[in-house]
Amino acid sequence: MEEEDTLRSLMFLMTYLLMKRRRDINNANIQRRNEIQRRIRHRQYFFQRQRRMLMMMIAGGIRSNIRIRTRPWTNTPSTDWWERVVMTEFQPSDWLDKFRMSRETFFYLCDKLRPRLARQDTSFRLALPVEKRVAVALWRLASNIEYRTISSLFGVGKSTVCRCVRDMCHAIVALLRPVYLRSPDDQELEDSAELFLSQWGFPHCVAAVTTLHTAIITPSANASDYANCDGWLSVLSQVVVNGRGQFWDVCASFPGGTDPADILQNSTLWATASEGGLSPDPPPIFMGQPLRYVLLGEACYPLQSWLMKAFPEEKRGKTVTEPLRVFNRRLRRALHVAEEALLRLRARWQCLSKRNDCGLDVVPTMILACCILHNVCESHGDVFKAEWQEEVAEAESPQPSHKQFLSPSTDQTQAEEVRRLYCDYFEQQD
Template sequence: MEEEEQLRSFMFLMTYMLLKRRRDLNNANTQRRSEIQRRIRHRQYFFQRQRRMLMMMIAGGIRSNARIRTRPWTTTQSTDWWERVVMTEFQPSDWLNKFRMSRETFFYLCDKLRPRLTRQDTSFRLALPVEKRVAVALWRLASNVEYRTISTLFGVGKSTVCRCVRDMCHAIVALLSSIYLRPPSEQELEDSAQLFLSKWGFPHCVAAISTLHTAIITPSNNASDYTNPTGWLSVLSQVAVSGRGQFWDVCASFPGGTDPADIFQNSSLWATAADGGLSPAPPPTFMGKPLRYVLLGDACYPLQSWLMKAYPGEKGRRASHTALTEPQRLFNRRLARALRVSEEALLRLRARWQCLSKRNDCGLDVVPTMILACCILHNMCESHGDAFKAEWQVEVAEAESPQPGHKQFPSTSTDQSHAEEARKLFCDFFEEQSN
């Protein structure tokens, strides 16, 4: 019995010592891991501090060597440029010049896109805030500068800049199309018709159809299809512009060599207009007769009872073209004047978002979405009343290649007789006005 008691006491003592040893080892491991993590954080802190000081010294050296007084943010290339400079020092003119919109519109856009652009932090890095992602993408759309330049400016990788542009363009199309790029309501149709009459002198019209060529790099396949009539590579888009100079309908992604009439005749806009969807029912009266609201188009489009185009011109008269009467010439002049609404809208679009006026080096899978996003942003800025600077327009008009012209559509149509009657009504209207 005594030996058993001694053995039990010995076993208890050994068990206690083993447990104590294990606890000491665990505590030592925990302390060692904490010390390692503390040293890592300490080294990261000093590394970031040294990097920041080095960049400040480099920026200071550049400024001293150049010996010119510049705004502090022009040479800042650190990761805190966005938080320290843009968010605190940018003036209203800076927001307008760099992001092509006011500060209020910028944050409105961020709130609208937040559901699609918010990213979660990972164990390796912090996610970019939505505001910074939008700013990176807008800088690219507004300036069309290289990803490398934007990467240095915002302190992010070039691949991050590329993702920001893609993600924002897709988010804009997905979330804002229903607000800023949608079919017009009946009241908007009436308002547009009033604007065409009061501002452009053309009655009973709700929109003008036009085309936009966006220069691109040489595609890997079918490069000849993208050669437009002027000889350079482009993506062709069709737009419908209201009397307010805003886009109602946009068809993008077509090769530059595509015939605009083919795009239009296969678009949803053609089907809607042909079915009377751009006019109230019953049709309003014009010159004593019921006539649906019309669209205006260039010579490359087919004449329809709801689509007005100019009479074949007298420049270099062909044998098949008879001399125009005075009412017909007057009609052509009024039509050319009204078509300026689409010309000016496209010029403002390219001036505000210069990724559409300069050669776009993005892939063909991104360019159509970028065009749609820019049209939506144009409508948003115009609706919010953001200022537009005339110098943007002058820069684009002087620097870009002229938009290509297109061949005239043949004077044949299944609706030719009704179309000629409708065009004659407009001739009569302008003749009465001139008398």
């Protein structure tokens, strides 16, 4: 009886092992057949794709030959327009009008961006030259026209235009930002302070802080956050302008409804200036005592010992004295350097003055790239045409004004002493 039970259990075990082995073999065969069929479909797909591309290339060559032979008076092909008209026949004024920079600056920019923008030719397509990629992107930044129009003009696809704009903006931020958008050294601080004193009549000042609103299309999420104080949708940027009208620092990508004071207090500029990073050590002398250089700001910013803003014009039961009015006039006059810099920026790169239809993942990088290009053009001495400002004046999105910051600052007493020191200086000058 025990032998029968042992034999029965052994037979059951052998049957189970045989069935499991057969199932494993069947699964392996099914997987092998599926993999073979997948490879066949993959190879057929690429063969068909290659065949279609070859047929399209042959058909395109036939159509272009027929068009050139039968109608030689038609419009110049786009590739010929770029290679012959732009590269050989464009005059200096044409380069300024179309690309907002001189020919020399254009090729300088191409050389600097070549490590990031150069592409290799493939078996089916020739890569766009770096010069053409930069020209496509600059045309978009300068005019803000549709991708379809630029596509027809340069003879490339709309997706290629979008990719050129995106790639060039990222390349500018990666390669040129350390050179053209950086913190100043001691000599640059001193030069900027001299410019503020000689041109704007405000001493011991090295820069002005202001805001820039860039109109955007309605985002897919949190659209109400992007509505600014004037009611239209925008991306808000904080910019710092030196005495030459060039940008030292730019913080982009904030919704238009953000308070400028919050942006400032959470920026690296706040930490750097609070620690004395925007002034040499030891501080220069002003009115007989050592004082760090100051920045100028609008009424929406908090008063700090290193950030001067105007006195409130209306006080409850108090009359604003003449020294305070003089200080306000001098400060507003010096703030014109930031207003003019933003006007030149938006006039040169109209993607910032008209409504920008790019996605929110591209707009901040585009703003940074335009600010860097502004510094490149200004440092190279490229001509700025007055008629560009007329186009900005006709733009559909004028810059809104922010409400005044009323909360007391952390160093209110020291800040008031510095501001009174300036009042004494202007009173002595008068």
